[in-house]
Every structure is written in C-alpha cells, then in structure tokens.
Amino acid sequence: MKYSIPLLTALTTIALAETLLVPSQYPSIQNAINAAQDGDTVLVSPDEYEGPINFEGKNIVVSSTAGAGSTLIRTSRNYHCVSIAGGQDSTAVLEGFTVSNQVSDNEVSRDTIGCGGGLYIVNASPTIRNNIITDCVAESQGGGLFLENSSTLMSGCIISNNTAMFSGGVSALSCGKLDHPLRIIDCTITGNQSTDMAGGLSCNSSSSIVIINNYISDNYTYLSGGGILLNYTNALLFGNTISGNDAFDGGGISIRHSEPTIIGNIIVRNTADYGAGIYQLSGLFEHLENNTIANNAASVRGGGLLCKDGSISIVNSILWGNIAPTGSQILMDNADVSVEYCDVEYGEDSVYNFASSTLNWGPGNIDIDPEFETGPFGDYHLPWGTPCVDAGNPASEYNDPEDPFNPGYALWPAMGLIRNDMGAFGGGGVDYWLSVEEEELSPTENGLPLKSFPNPFSSSCTVCYQLDEASQVVLQVFDLSGRLVETLVDKAVPSGMHSEHFDGSGLCPGVYLIRLVAVDVSTSRRCIVLR
Numbered sequence: 001m002k003y004s005i006p007l008l009t010a011l012t013t014i015a016l017a018e019t020l021l022v023p024s025q026y027p028s029i030q031n032a033i034n035a036a037q038d039g040d041t042v043l044v045s046p047d048e049y050e051g052p053i054n055f056e057g058k059n060i061v062v063s064s065t066a067g068a069g070s071t072l073i074r075t076s077r078n079y080h081c082v083s084i085a086g087g088q089d090s091t092a093v094l095e096g097f098t099v100s101n102q103v104s105d106n107e108v109s110r111d112t113i114g115c116g117g118g119l120y121i122v123n124a125s126p127t128i129r130n131n132i133i134t135d136c137v138a139e140s141q142g143g144g145l146f147l148e149n150s151s152t153l154m155s156g157c158i159i160s161n162n163t164a165m166f167s168g169g170v171s172a173l174s175c176g177k178l179d180h181p182l183r184i185i186d187c188t189i190t191g192n193q194s195t196d197m198a199g200g201l202s203c204n205s206s207s208s209i210v211i212i213n214n215y216i217s218d219n220y221t222y223l224s225g226g227g228i229l230l231n232y233t234n235a236l237l238f239g240n241t242i243s244g245n246d247a248f249d250g251g252g253i254s255i256r257h258s259e260p261t262i263i264g265n266i267i268v269r270n271t272a273d274y275g276a277g278i279y280q281l282s283g284l285f286e287h288l289e290n291n292t293i294a295n296n297a298a299s300v301r302g303g304g305l306l307c308k309d310g311s312i313s314i315v316n317s318i319l320w321g322n323i324a325p326t327g328s329q330i331l332m333d334n335a336d337v338s339v340e341y342c343d344v345e346y347g348e349d350s351v352y353n354f355a356s357s358t359l360n361w362g363p364g365n366i367d368i369d370p371e372f373e374t375g376p377f378g379d380y381h382l383p384w385g386t387p388c389v390d391a392g393n394p395a396s397e398y399n400d401p402e403d404p405f406n407p408g409y410a411l412w413p414a415m416g417l418i419r420n421d422m423g424a425f426g427g428g429g430v431d432y433w434l435s436v437e438e439e440e441l442s443p444t445e446n447g448l449p450l451k452s453f454p455n456p457f458s459s460s461c462t463v464c465y466q467l468d469e470a471s472q473v474v475l476q477v478f479d480l481s482g483r484l485v486e487t488l489v490d491k492a493v494p495s496g497m498h499s500e501h502f503d504g505s506g507l508c509p510g511v512y513l514i515r516l517v518a519v520d521v522s523t524s525r526r527c528i529v530l531r
Contacts, residue, residue, distance in 0.1 A: 019043050029053050029062065029073065036060045039091075044071055051075030051101070055126075057086025064096035068132040068158075072098045080120035081136065090153060092126035094119075100135045114139050115171070116146030117162065125151040125180075133157060138164040142171030143192060147182065150175045155185040159192065159200075167202040167229070168192035169219060176208035181234075183210045194221045197254075198229035199245060208234045218244045224279070225254035226270060235260040239424075241378060242267045249306075250279035251296060257282050263289045266380050266424045270296045275306030275331075277322060288314045290392070290420070290427040292380050294372070298324035301354070302331035311336040316392035318343045318370050318423040319350075327352035338362060341393045343370055343422050364393065370423065375413065377511075382415055382423060392420025398427050404453070412456065449523065450516045452502070456528030459505040463488060463514055467495045471519035475500060477527075478513045485512060493518075504529050 017039040026032035029049050032042040033056055041061040051073045055062070064071035075081050081099045084092060101117045117136035119128065133144040143162030145154075147170070159169045169192035176182035182203070189200045199219030203209045209230075216227045226245030228237075235258060242252045242265060251270030253262075255278065267277045276296035280286055286307075293304045303322030305312070312335070319329040320343065329350035330337060337351070340362035344350055347367035351359055368387040375381030382388050392398055400414035400421055410418050413425040420427050449466045465475065475489035485507065488500045504512070507529050515524045 017041075021045070022049075023047070033058065033060065033062065044097075046070035048072040048074060051081045052079040052083065053081065054083045055086065055088060055092060055124075057088065059088050059091040061091075061093040061095070062097075063093065067096045068098045068130060071096060072100065074099075075101050080116050081118050083116075083120045084124045084126045085120060085122040086124060088124040088126050090125060090127050092124065093129070094126065094131060095129050096131065098132040098134065100133075101137060115141045117143050117164070118159075119145040121145065121150050121152055122148045123150070125153075128152060128154040128157060130156040131158075132160070133162065134160045136162045138162075140164065141166045141173070143168045143194075145170045146173075147171070147175050148173045151177065151180045151182055153183045153185070154187060155183075157187045159187065159189045161191045163193050164195075166194055166196045167198035167200075168194040168221070169198075169200045170202070171198070172201075172203045172207055172209060174205045174207055175203065181208040181210045181236075183212070184214060185210075185212045186214065188215045188217075189219065189227075190215065190217045192219045197221055197223045198225045199247065200225075200227045202229040202231070203233040203235060204229075204231045206232055209236075211235065211237045211240060213239045214241075216240060216242045216245065220245070221247045223248050224250050224256070226251045226272065228253045229256070230254070230258040230260055231256045233258045233260070237262045237265055239264045241265070242270065243378075244269050246271045248272060249274040249281075251276040251298075253278045255280040255286060255310075259285050261287045261289075262291060263287075264424050264427065265291045266378060267291060267293045268295050268380060272296075272298055273300045274298060275302040276324070277302075277304045278306070280305075280307045280310045280312060280335075282309045286310065286312045288312060289316055289398075290422070290424060291317045292424040293317065293319045293322065294380060295321040297322070298327075300324065301326045301352075303327065304329045306331045306333070307335040307337055307357075308333040309335065313338045313340075314342055315340045316342065316398060316420050316422050316427055318388060320345045320370055320372075327354070332357035332359060336360075340364055341391065341420070341422065342366075343368060343388050343391070364391070366391065377413065377425075380423070381413060381425065382421060384415060386415075388422035388426075389416040390419040390421065392422050392426055394419055400426055401428070404451075412454075449521055450514065450525050452514055452525060452527045456530045457504065458530055460501060460503045461527060462499050463502050464497065464499045465516050465518075466497045467493060467518055467521070469519060470494045471521075474515075474517045476515050477502060478515060479510070502527075 020032040022044045038059045046066040099118045117138040118133040143164035144159040199221035226247035227242045251272035252267045276298040277293045303324035304319045333354040338360040341364035398420040400410035403411040473493040477485040
C-alpha cells in the first residue's frame, strides 16, 4: 500500500497530458500554447500561421501534422518567429514547421530583430527537429537561429538563405557543456550570409558543440568562417560535408583559440583569401583524422589548410587538388604541424613554411592520385584499387569497421581489408556516414542495435536489430524527404536479435533511412539503393 499514492500520482499526471488542436480547437498556435501545460502536445494542421510564437516557459511539444513543407510560421522582421527562453529541457519540442521572419512584398519593412530572426533559444535546451528555417533576418547575430546557454539537440533541419551581421545561419554563444554539448545532427545549412563573420554556423565563448553528419554548403561571410567559425570552443566535427563556402579566411572552417577534433569530414570546393579549406589561428591543438580536403582554392595562401600560431596533427587524410599561390596544400606560419599516413599532392614540397614553423613529416605519407569517383555521398569516394585503400595507420585503433558478413573485409563505404583507408570514408568515421544517433543508445554486445546488409543493395536487404529487453517495436523506412516508405515492424517483440527482409526493388536509387524505436532505443541507419 505504501506505493499506491506515488503510482496514483504518476498515472494522474499521465492522464492529464492533452493534445490541443490548431485551428479546430484553438484559432492560433499561441492560443493553444497559452492553454497548454507541461507534457501537453499542440498539434497544428497545415496552413500559414502568424507569429511570433513563445513557449512561455513550458515543456510542451509543438508539432505539425503534415510536416514543414505545408505548415508555415511567419512574422515580420522585428520579431523572433519562435522564442524558447524559459528554462525548458529536451521535452520541449518544435517539429515540422517552416519558419520565416521575412516581410512580404506588400508589407512595410520594420526594424530588424537583434538576434535570432527565426528561432531565439536562451537559457533553454529544447529539441528542434525536422524544421525549415529560411529567409530570416537578424540585425546582429543568428539570422536563422540564436542560441545562448543552451544544450539544444537540433536534427533533421534545413537552415537556408538567412542573413545577419554575425553568423547568418546559426549563432551559438556560451552553449553546451563537456558532458552535455549543443548537438547539431543531420542538418542542411546552406545559402546563409553574414556581413562580418560566420556565414553558416558559429560557436563562441567557451562553448561545447558536436556537429555530426551535416551538409554545410554555399554559405558566405565577409571575414572569417564561410561554413563554420569556432571561437574559444570545444568542438567535435564528425562526418560532415563542408562544400562551396566562401570567406576572407577559413572558407570551409575558421578555427580561433579552439581545440577541435575533426574526423571523417569532406571539406571541398571552398574558397578564401587565406586557408580555403581550414584556417587555424592561435589554436591550442587541432586533431585532423580521416578527412578529405580537396579542390579548395585560396587566392593568397593555404589552399587546403593554413595553420598560424597553432599546432595540428593530421593523420589518415587526403589533401589533393587544393590550389594557392603559396602553400597549395598546407601553409605553416609560426606553427607545429605533424603529417602521418596521408596522401598529399606534391608531398612535402606542397607544405610551405612561412615563418618559424616545425614540420614533422612522419611515416606512411604518399603522393599518388586518389582517383576520386562519384558515389551516393558525393564525388569523393575511393574506387577499388586506389593507393589510398588500406594505406592509413596500421594500428588497430584506426581500423575500418569490419563487415560482419565478410570477416576480414571493411564495411562499405570503406574499401578493401580492415586496415584504415585514407580519407573521409575510412576509420571509425564510417558509421557516421551510415547512421545518425539522435538519442543515447542502449549498449549491446554487437555495437549499434540496428544494422542492414548488404549496404548498398540493388533489390533487397536484411535489417537486423537487437533488443536488451522485450519491447513494443516500430521499424520503418523513410526517404530523405521524410516520407514513410514502408513499416517493417509495429508490434511487441521479445528480447534478443531479430531480422526483417526489406524489398527495395521498387525504389528509386538513392539514400533511405531505416528507423528503430523501442524501449530506451531510438536510432536511425542510412541504407543505399544502387542500380
């Protein structure tokens, strides 16, 4: 009997959670939010809705029924479209909206909001997923999003064509902690502009951020960091494509007073005066592992990478086709640079010592054309037989993941045997090209609880998943637009290893997402259909 009161309280709390419908029950999203309590869901039908929207300090879910393509929140320039600034945690969710604060042609433009034209997130850590944040303007920072003192999880969003003086796309200030960082996962950040620094994304002032599996392309800034600016920041960059960005320094990435870890990224076709691919200034120590840095162009110095007043370790990477009048692949300026097991065009001759620098040209470096080819993830895959396959550091800690159906051979998109492949598709970064972890996963004996084989496939594959305990399971396949392709499982399933056959013979070639939801497990894995 002593447990009956807490149990009754818990059941009562669950029973009180409500779904508030817009517009059938409430005429506007804000009306529904005002009436909601913690734990409630505001469910919004397709339409165009006038903002601004404020979560009013509540841990609620605000979601559309039909996705961002048909549900718009719009307001004029002197408002944040959506404000979440009242101590909310991850149970506060914004999902499935297009957000814009651009005035329309028949409106009179008013003063621009200072920070966060689209989303303004301060002293809160909500979940932001599957939104389109576009055509927003801020006078100061974060045309698309401004975050301060936040450990937000943002996933599956498109941040495009936003403008600000500082950080056109996303501005993060004093965000995250080492044990709970700000996380940006599986997003597209493109076409954003700033007139000062950081075209696409910036993270500043003792922040901690994890940037995984994003496409960061065609952003522009007048000064530093066309794609990404890291300033006094602890950062992990893993499995991103950073392409076509432009800046004065750091066309792809500009790093200032920071100590990032950069693994498994494709950094290509960026432009700048200095450090077209990566520019590092006063970095304590930068670790580059299994990156492909190619075809970047600097008009003055450092086509692939420029390191000034810092220290960089480069291992298992490819630097190829970068151009600059001085230091086509690497330029050092009062810097310490270590290069091991890398494919560097023109070898050591491509590294220019501008002033008082030390180069450690270690073992395993080669100067042979990597023979890039087009694949499902872009134009920088390694073909069979290229000298970069099985040429990285032979230590087991750098090994490519093993294909469980072909012992001793690497799991695609790595190639050959399990010794590390140079470039973005080798080493431990391979999993980040095939899966996205949105939440903490329960540990399993065999690693991630969701796998598919073969991958890629032409007609069908087997989807395997493991449960530590019996659970209600939903296993579904989506295309990259979020459209449900097929539900493979929707039932109670006992613990253990399970498999399902997925017939993809009728699908168009491309990338698809397999998603598993069960008790304490929520994870996705990419699968590739080839013809």
